[in-house]
Each structure stands twice: as structure tokens, then as C-alpha cells.
Amino acid sequence: MGLGQIDISLSGAGAPLGSHGRVRGNSSQIAGREAIGRRSARKCSPGAENRRRDQAEIDAAVEALNGLRLEKASIERQLQAAISGNDGSLSREAFRQAVVNTLERRLFYIPSFKIYRGVAGLYDYGPPGCAVKSNVLAFWRQHFVLEESMLEVDCPCVTPEVVLRASGHVDKFTDLMVKDEKTGTCYRADHLIKDFCNEKLQKDLSMSQEKAAELRHVLAILDDLSTEELGSKIKEYGITAPETKNPLSDPYPFNLMFQTSIGPSGLSPGYMRPETAQGIFVNFKDLYYYNGMKLPFAAAQIGQAFRNEASSLFNIAKLCSCTCLCISPRQGLLRVREFTLAEIEHFVDPENKLHPKFSEVANLEFLMFPREEQMSGHSAKRIPLGEAVSRGIVNNETLGYFIGRVYLFLTHLGIDKDRLRFRQHLANEMAHYAADCWDAEIECSYGWIECVGIADRSAYDLRAHSEKSGVPLVAQERFQEPREVEKLVINPVKKDLGLAFKGNQRMVVEALEAMNEQEALEMKATLESKGEAQFYVCTLGKNVTINKSMVTISKEIKKEHQRVFTPSVIEPSFGIGRIIFCLFEHSFYTRPSKAGDEQLNVFRFPPLVAPIKCTVFPLVQQPQYEEVAKVISQSLTTAGISHKIDITGTSIGKRYARTDELGVPFAVTVDSTSSVTIRERDSKDQVRVNVEEAASVIKEVTDGRRTWADVWSTFPHHASGSADADE
């Protein structure tokens, strides 16, 4: 393929805060203005209806014409793609265009607030898209929550600052931006440097080998550079604003959360949550009790998350010249400002990360892309999951179990297993506290897209909230027999401390008691050798002198009845919109019409995710057929099967084509009052079934209790060409 390996990482909770979902290997300009159109109200008088009516007629005609034009353009592009199949990149582009055209035309999704010219990065799911999303979420609940007895919770989006300060988002969930000093236009600092290096490397053929190596090194470490280092690189390379060539400001952090204010006073800052995970962490204590104080257990949450992405990511309309992919407005469901996350927080004892059901997934074999393969320039390879865990490629069984479950989830939805891989995070991608992290990446026309992050985040989150709230978020393991353990005991001598520090005594005492083992042992040694020690008390913000009489530090043997510890958390985090977009691409294909004069679009959704499970068509407009159609429709409604009844006189072939384009897997055609045909979308095979049985057969095949193959072998085949003469 013409495109290099492209990674678009998900802004998953599991991602380290610094790199939370940026486009890797990419660069784009920031326009600094929103695409939110604001027409001034054209008219003040309410009497504009007359003109609106005429306008509406014209609009309708234009709409119809545009529809035709779009279809024609789409077909042309597909043709071109088919012809120029050798050039992978063009073909990918054309393919995406064909998918996206179909998706938008059939209202799978709609740019939000379109009549006001929209807002970049916000999309509505229209009726079929909304149904697909519902189905994906229902299956997620079945596959994860129900199957694993997870504790599902539902927390608000509005979040007070204190929570997101504890989690690190207030301080660290930022992009480093630079401003055009004259126009005020904003750019991502790292993107400008990346652009500069890539362009130099590609075009400056006279560059020394030394210089080239330096630039490649900068590209490799870009994510690790500090604000100051980015600023000095921009100065060193003389990088200016791409469009105006004006000088740029120093880099400054821009927080990606939508900020708001809670209550009428304006004094309580809040944010729209950037992930759903924090709502679970702050509830750990209650959930642990709810679970009978037993580990492991998992909590889950489905909900909206919000990220105030810089707008240019959506605005620039062209692909940049480098091999990496720039985000065009067509990136659709992939990079958005509001999206649905489904997150699992599986709490385990850090000393026991075995999983009782691991054996159920151990034999799965799929594409894995371990850290070492990436570093050594190899590609992803098939590894049995059991082997990946036993060889230590995957850190532990529980992490491995979830990787396996995610694989099953995605492939059940209809994701092509050959375009799905699990990529391990490189050392510089992972947060310092993470034990291991794997992304489920799905290949689509944009390259490999991170759709699910599966991270072992150790005890980081629970510790952070324990610290900030003062509420211990810990678990207990009761011992059968009390155990003798050597324990470090710190005894501040309050009398001496009081004499020395007076009103500050309490702060010093607390700081002494809070020393960790290493700190305490160091102090003990210093006190023994020097008689006193310098000690930093953070609540006072200064060093104090501690002498021998002020504290005793010793190791004692104690009997313990239980072990108290902060659980580790393993977090699979699903970007639902991205999964759905990839599903759309993996499900889309075209096939020639019967007459061979046009290409018809089909989504091969499995019944599980199909937005509409079934259509009901009277073959011709006759009252007795319409009556049968209505009876079947009523049975389908009662059985809870979403379907569509179409009694227009349109040719049956056209009606099939229209619903193939919505991915409807089955069509019931009424061509008699005693029996009907059921047609399967992809094979176009038809069977003949009694009217009374039709709804229940449809229910069985859509519920997954029966395969089409089984239906095909049970019922008489309907000779093609009779009922669908004009297909």
C-alpha cells in the first residue's frame, strides 16, 4: 500500500496523560477559529413563510439533483479506484469516499448542527447509525457486563475540579500550542517540528548524514520533549507560522477539557469528563463493599466523554505532502470532541493477576505486535494468546484474558480478523506507573487505528484519589492464621517536637509518620551517624532539623491478621465511535446490479449489529399482500425485531438495493397469501416459508440461534427470477 503504517491513537483513559490520543506521525495547522457558522438572522418579520415555500421547492429540486450527482461521483470514484488498483493510496481514498458518501446519504451519521454550518468534530448518529450504536452497546453489555458479572455504574459528565486535579487531568491533559504572533492562529508545537523534520528529510538531498540522523532522532523523541525543549527546537530550526511565515510564540499548554462552572456563584470550576473511568475510581470503596469485599471484580461504565480538540484537526481540507496522514474533515467518526466510551476497571490483587477463565481464551491465535517486534522493524505476527502470556510478552493472565475477550468482541461485531492487531505500547508511550499496555488496532482507510486500549495501570488511580480525598481506597485480605511480619515503626516524640516546632508540631508529626520505608531508614541512619537530619515538610514548604530525641525509628515483629493493599486496575477502554467507523468500512462492499449497469452498495453487517433486521415487501401493490405484510410486521414488532415495511410500488429489485445499502440482512417478500420468500442479503438466496412461520424464522436467524445455512437446508428454495423479476 502506498501509505506507511499509520497510527491514530485513541484518547483512551489508559493512554499516558501526556500523549492521550494525539495523531502520531502527523501534523496539522490550527486555524484558531471555529467552523461554527453564524448566519445573521435573515429577516425579523415572522412572515417569511411565503418565500420559504418557494425556496423549499427549489431546495428540494437541488437536493435531488445533488443526490444524483453524489451517486454519480461516487460510482466514478469507485470505477477509478478499480482501474487504478495498483496505487494503493488512491484506492484507499476512493474506497473511503464511497463508504462515507453512503453513510452520509443514508443518514448513518450527520455533521451536527448542519443547518448552522456545523461544529467541527461533532457528529450526530442518524437513525441507522444510532441503531448500530445501540446494538454494539447492547452486545458490549452482554459480552462483558453480563458474562463477567461486572458492576455497571452510570456517573455524571459534569465533574468537579478536585476529582480531575487528583487524576492529573487539570495539570497534564494538555497540548503544547504555539501562536502566530501577528494573527493569533494556533498550532500544535510538536506537529510543526514533525512537519519540519519530515520535509527536510524528504526534500533536502544535500543534507549531511549527521544532520539527517539528528532530525530522525528528534522525530523519535518528540513525545518526550519538554515545553522548553520544544520551544528551543522551534527557535533553532527557525520554524515560522506555516501560512504567514510570521514568528511564533513560545509553546504554552492548552487544556483539552471543556471547562464550565457549577452553581450560580461562578466559584466552583468543573469540567466535562474526558473519560468515564474516574467515576468508577472514586466509587471504589462502595463497589468493593457491594461485591462482598472480594477481589477481583470489575466495574464498567458506558457514557459520553469530551475533549476540546484544537479545531484545525478538523478544518484543513487537504492531505499534507508527507507520507503520514493529515486529518481531513472527512475523518468523520474518528476524531471528535464528544464521543461514547465504554470502560472497564477490573480490580485485582497486585500479587495475584491470574484469571480463572484464562483457559477459555488461551488457544486464540491472532495478530500481535509486541514491543520488540516494533523496535526491530518486524511486523505483527500470529501468536497464540496462551503462549504470549507464558512467554511473558503479555505481562499477566488477567491482561491476557481481556485481550482475548476484546478480540472475540470485535470479531463478533464483524471486524475483519486479518485487519485487527494488538500492539504493545513502547516504553515511551506508557505512563511510568503502567505495568503493560496493549492497543487493539483496526486497519481502515486511515491506517491502523487504536480502537481499544487495554492497560494494566497498577495502583496509580486509586492511590491518587486516596491521597487527594483522604479516604483510603484499599482492599483487605484476611489471613487464615495471623502472620508475623517485620514492620517499620515510626514514633514521633511529641513533647520534644512540640518544644521545637510549637504551632507547626502537627505538620512535622504527620510528615514524619508518612515517611515511606526507604525515607525512614535513611533518616534513622543519618540520626545515628550525625545526631540530626534535615527533613523536608511539604505542608510547611521548608526543611526542618530533626534530632535524635524527636523520633524513634525501629523495626518490630508484629502479628498481622490481614493484609491491606491498594488493588491494581486493568482497564480495557473502548472508543465506540471508532469501532463503529471501522465496522462500517470492513462491512462495505459493492456489487454490480443485475443489469450490470451500476454498482450497488452493500453493508454486510451481521444480524447482531444490523440497524434494521428485516424488511417486509409486498411484491406488488395488492390489498391482500399488504394485509399479510402487516400481519408479519406486527409479529416482528411483538418479537422485538426492528424492521421496515415498504408498500410503495417501487420495483422489488430497487427495494432490495435500497435496504442492502442499510445492511438489512433479511427481506421478507409477500407474493402469495399462504407463503412468503425470505432473502438473505449477501448470497441473495431465497427460501419459501409459510406466513405463520416467517417472523419466528427471522427471529431465530437474527438472534443467532439459527444460521442461514440451516434455514437454507430446511426450507424449499425459491427460484430466483420469479419473485424478484426485476432485481
Place this chain on the structure above:
Amino acid sequence: MGLGQIDISLSGAGAPLGSHGRVRGNSSQIAGREAIGRRSARKCSPGAENRRRDQAEIDAAVEALNGLRLEKASIERQLQAAISGNDGSLSREAFRQAVVNTLERRLFYIPSFKIYRGVAGLYDYGPPGCAVKSNVLAFWRQHFVLEESMLEVDCPCVTPEVVLRASGHVDKFTDLMVKDEKTGTCYRADHLIKDFCNEKLQKDLSMSQEKAAELRHVLAILDDLSTEELGSKIKEYGITAPETKNPLSDPYPFNLMFQTSIGPSGLSPGYMRPETAQGIFVNFKDLYYYNGMKLPFAAAQIGQAFRNEASSLFNIAKLCSCTCLCISPRQGLLRVREFTLAEIEHFVDPENKLHPKFSEVANLEFLMFPREEQMSGHSAKRIPLGEAVSRGIVNNETLGYFIGRVYLFLTHLGIDKDRLRFRQHLANEMAHYAADCWDAEIECSYGWIECVGIADRSAYDLRAHSEKSGVPLVAQERFQEPREVEKLVINPVKKDLGLAFKGNQRMVVEALEAMNEQEALEMKATLESKGEAQFYVCTLGKNVTINKSMVTISKEIKKEHQRVFTPSVIEPSFGIGRIIFCLFEHSFYTRPSKAGDEQLNVFRFPPLVAPIKCTVFPLVQQPQYEEVAKVISQSLTTAGISHKIDITGTSIGKRYARTDELGVPFAVTVDSTSSVTIRERDSKDQVRVNVEEAASVIKEVTDGRRTWADVWSTFPHHASGSADADE
């Protein structure tokens, strides 16, 4: 009952913007400060785990003790309630306390961010609450979206200002507040006046009849008073800040939307949507095309909505002295800052509001509370729906149809039909454009609560967005035969206008063309009588003089092929949290334990909404029973039935009691390897079923395909007292 009729109106989209969900007949103080606790971080060093461990042990013990105390208190309260049953108000309070205690203890819901002392008005659904919510929403989809083939959409919460300016929310979605001039504490202006009047009327026995009549009049028209009028009433009555007696500021509007900013520039204001409806209206055009340009059709949306309620509504901890109900922190799920709405926008031809399926609901008979009954001091009465529509009490069939469907929806969920009524809005409650409006109100311990608003909003919303966006949101009706209609034709004479207005010509032309019929006829008359007319051009912001030569206005007979019109919209809007809270109260009861020594809590949820459908208990801890339990559990998982397996050695009676409190309708108890018992929660009846059949019987009764009565008459009865010896 001791409490008067209390209405708590839902902040529904259908409610007029001015009164959008305020507590009617209520008053409360606004603290002006949030309850968001912010402890300073206790410690900077990460070595606090030692202390946390000890702390955790203490906390666990305290927790257990508190749990016991809560239970004891709850039982005492129930006892008290039972004893003092004559005093309705106390009994209601005690009943609510018992329900809320159970709900919080079993994590149906949790105050959000509890470890940080929470945020007033934000609640999490814990595991059973979240499951109930899921079930309610799934049934809503089945009952409305699927049954009526509605077009479900899913739009973002972040909304640009222009959309909410068009809808009126930016200007009018406000509460009028006054501030304590010294402390800055905020109060709702209308609440203070209401308090003042109520207190005077109750306590000032020396008041003249005239004065009393005046105060009652003020109470009656309070909702209609302007900012200035409220301000002058406060001055006139000498009302001061309730706690400090300080003087108060003039009333000022406080917008109830959470404001934010879209993109990095800070220049694009946005809001978190206060309702989901606007996302549907702005998509009308696309949805209409999607529906094959046919009316009527309905679009639906489920999603979060946000209202930045003044905090004191949550904070004040006491009931006020007046008969009406003050909102206490216990108001729980009723008044919140973020909540789930499910909204339907049913678009109809304003000239034809018949509904083809009205006959299906016409025979329903339930409590209705028409405007006239309210005005004349009568109470709600049973009226057959068909009669209510035919007598014109309900404005039209479509509105009536939805009232019927809402009745079926709520009663299916388990809402007591005797504590459900449909109350018509009074004239001063309704927006000027609304044709008719009914609220489904449910009686709970707080009084009658608005849970669903069902409004005929005429063409208001589509017109507002047409005006603001310039995109006509209209429908067409094609005539079979062209029709001759008399049409007003306005022909601006561009040459003369150009000479007179030069650069402004276009604005004048547009304004002339946009005149409505009445305006045009008036101008025609003026021009004919006086030769010229003054004409206000809003885009110029001034009057211009139009003379006879500049425009011709005439009526012509034209052939029309279609009618273009703005559809009316009928909007049922469901406050999901409120419905669930009422459902909790209507489902809750207590019964004595077998030993008679304690009261046990039960939620009588129908299987449809029960958070967990079934439990599986081995009677005693034996491997072969546990094996059977696991097999049944696996079958239930495969069948998609949420269940809980409990293999602890706790007595079977205790295990039943624990799950009765979660509203689990069925329990499978394994007391042999060949057959098991199935127990129904409310009757406590048990039948004996083969192991192989157990899961499918449970599936049938939970799916609603089979009643318990049918199961009871099919299978052998299990003699109570054998399997549940210690119940």
C-alpha cells in the same frame, strides 16, 4: 394526607421556557456556595500507605457499625411510621426514608464524587440502579421507537450558542435571582415572595381580608411577574435575606445552562444542552427526506441533559414550615443538575392531527385532571381517553394517542395506576405557541411529580430554526390535481428602488418580499390612499419611505401543485430519573421476617425492570450442588438473563431477604442434582423444576412470555419449609 397537593414540574423541553421545571408552591434559600468539598491534600509523600492501612481497618469497622446503625434506625423509623399511621405527613417522610435508606445502602444510587464530599444535584447510578435504568430505556425503545417505527438519533451534548439562541434558551432559560447585598448569598426572587406570602397568610391572623386576598392573588400570578414587578414586590413587602436580614439586590436573570467554550480560541461559546429536542429539530430536513418526505413521522432521542440549578435547592437540610414541600438533600433523583431525557418529536400536518392507531388506546380510562377541574377546585377524575378527545378536553387525536401510550408505558413499568394522573397545563403555564399540554404526574412521597410532559408545540421550534438558520424546515403536500389559489404577489420595482436606495436596495427589496399578507395589504391600502408609506427595514434598522412606483402588490389566481407548510410537533418528553424514583417508591414494601423479629424490605419490580432477574443458590455448600448452580448460571448467561450466583454458606432465608431487597423476582435454589426449586419473590411460592428446564422457565417468565400463575399451575409445588428451613 397531611400534605397539600404538591406539584414538582419536570424541566421538560415542553415546558414553557420561563417556568421550565421550577418547584411550584415551594421556596428555598440559595447558599451561593457549592457543597463540593475540597480537602487540601493531606500529604505530599507517596509513602502514606502504612497509615492508610491502619486507617482502613478502623474505617472498615466504623463502616460495619454504621451499616448496623442505619439498619436499626431504618427499622425504628418504619415502626414509628406504622404506629403513627394516622399522621399522613410523618408516615410519608418515614416511608421515603426507608426507601432511600435501602436504595443508598444497596447502591441503587450514590451521591456523585462522595469521597470528595460530593456535588449537590449529581448522583451516580450504582449497579442495581444502573441496571434498572438500562431496562427502563430498553423498554422505552421497544414501546415507542420500535412499535411506532420512530427515527432514533443521537446528538452531542455540547451545543453551539447559535442553536440555543434560536431556541430561546440563551435569552430566556433563566431564574430570577436576588443577592444578599452584604454576603453575596443568592436566592430565587419568586421563592422569597412565595415564602413571605405563605407565612403572612398562615401566621398574621390580624390581617385584613383585603390584604389576604392581595397576597393570594400575588401567589397565583407569581409565575407571570416581570423582573421589575418581582423587584418592586420585594421592596414593597420589605423582604430581606432570610438568614441575615440584610437588604437584597434587584432581581437579575441567571441562565441555567452550563456554559463552556468550543475550541482553543475561547471565542466560540457553547453550552451543555438543557434538553435533547433541539438536536432533532435542526435535523428535521434530513429526517424528513429519510422518511421518504412523508408525514407524520416521529424522531426520538435518549441522552443526557444539563441544568445548572441553584445549589441551595439541594443544600437546605430542613423542611420549611409552610405546607408546601421544601427540597431537602434527600430529594435525590428528583432535582438534579444532569439527567437522562428521552424525547419524542412527532411531526404532523397541522391540518390533520388524526392518528391511525388512536382506536387502540381510545378505551383506556384513567385519572385525568383537565384545566377546568383544576380551576374549579375539583380533583382528577377517570375519563375514557376516547371521550376526552371527542369532547375536546384533549386538543387532538395524536396528542391523545401519546397520552394513552405514556399511560401504558408507565403502568407496564410498575407505576401504580391509582397514583398516576394526566394534568393539563393551565393557560399561564403554557407557552403562547403551545396548542395543548398535559403532564403525566406520579404521586410519590414528595406529592405529585411531573415525570412526562406531552405538549403540542405547534410549529414554534421548526419556525425558530428556519428563521435563524435561513434553511427552510418545511414539508410539502403534493396535490393529486393542481389547485387554483388566490395568492398575494409582491413585485418590488428594482429600478426605482435602486435609484432611491442605492447600496441599500437589496435590503429594502428583501424586506418588501418578506412581508406577510397582512403587512402587504396594509401597505397596498396606504400606497393607494396616500401615495407613499413608511416601511421599517430591520436589516437597516430604520424606516424608509416607499412610494407607489417602487412596488406593486396584487392578488393573483395561481395554479399550485403542492402545499408547503411548517409541520406541528407533538412532544412527549420523559424525565427518566424521576420515573425511576417513583418506580422505586411504588415498588417498595416491607414484610415481617419468618421469625417476626424484623421487617424485611422488598422491591416488587416486574421482571421487565428488575435489575437482576434471578439468583442461583446452592442450598448448602456441597460441590455437586455448586456444580449444578454453575451449569444453570451458564445457561442463564447464554440466554442473556442477568443473574447472581451466591455460593456463600449464608442461610437460605438471609440470601432470599438480601435479594428481595434488590427486587430480584425469581430464585433458583439447588437442593438436588436432578431438580431445583424456583421461588417467586412476592408470593414466596416455590415450584420444582428439572435442572435442564430451569433456565428456560426463568427466561419465559422474565421475557413476559409466560406468567408465574402459569408456571405455578404447570409444575409440582414445593412444600415450603423444606428447602428454606430457616427462612
